[in-house]
Amino acid sequence: QVQLVESGGGLVPAGGSLRLSCAVSGINLNNYGLAWFRQAPGKERDFVAALRLGRTYYAPSVEGRFTLSKVSARNTIYLQMNSLKPEDTAVYFCAAGRPITSTIRLPTSYGAWGQGTQVTVST
Numbered sequence: 151q152v153q154l155v156e157s158g159g160g161l162v163p164a165g166g167s168l169r170l171s172c173a174v175s176g177i178n179l180n181n182y183g184l185a186w187f188r189q190a191p192g193k194e195r196d197f198v199a200a201l202r203l204g205r206t207y208y209a210p211s212v213e214g215r216f217t218l219s220k221v222s223a224r225n226t227i228y229l230q231m232n233s234l235k236p237e238d239t240a241v242y243f244c245a246a247g248r249p250i251t252s253t254i255r256l257p258t259s260y261g262a263w264g265q266g267t268q269v270t271v272s273t
Contacts, residue, residue, distance in 0.1 A: 152176040159267030172244030188240035197255040241266040
């Protein structure tokens with residue numbers, strides 16, 4: 151059974167940093183695409199970052215501020231978020247699946263999801 155559990159969310163002032171963690175069980179991280187998405191109230195779930203076959207992908211809105219990393223020995227992926235902005239406020243979800251490159255930014259490419267962790271950036 152695949153399980154993903156996020157942690158590390160919280161309240162942070164604009165310009166601050168947070169590191170989200172996603173502990174994964176039931177699969178070998180090296181065999182899956184891994185991603186972070188976020189969803190603000192009343193909005194769709196948006197792509198943030200993904201890792202597939204050793205290559206990382208980022209949404210333009212977070213490029214240069216966020217970094218996705220993986221520690222296979224811990225079966226954990228991370229999202230380091232720097233220079234946070236109020237518009238980064240959302241529930242952040244980690245996901246695992248087998249997307250192809252052209253679909254890596256689509257939520258429908260991922261079959262396993264965590265429960266989400268709230269990130270709130272104050273002005």
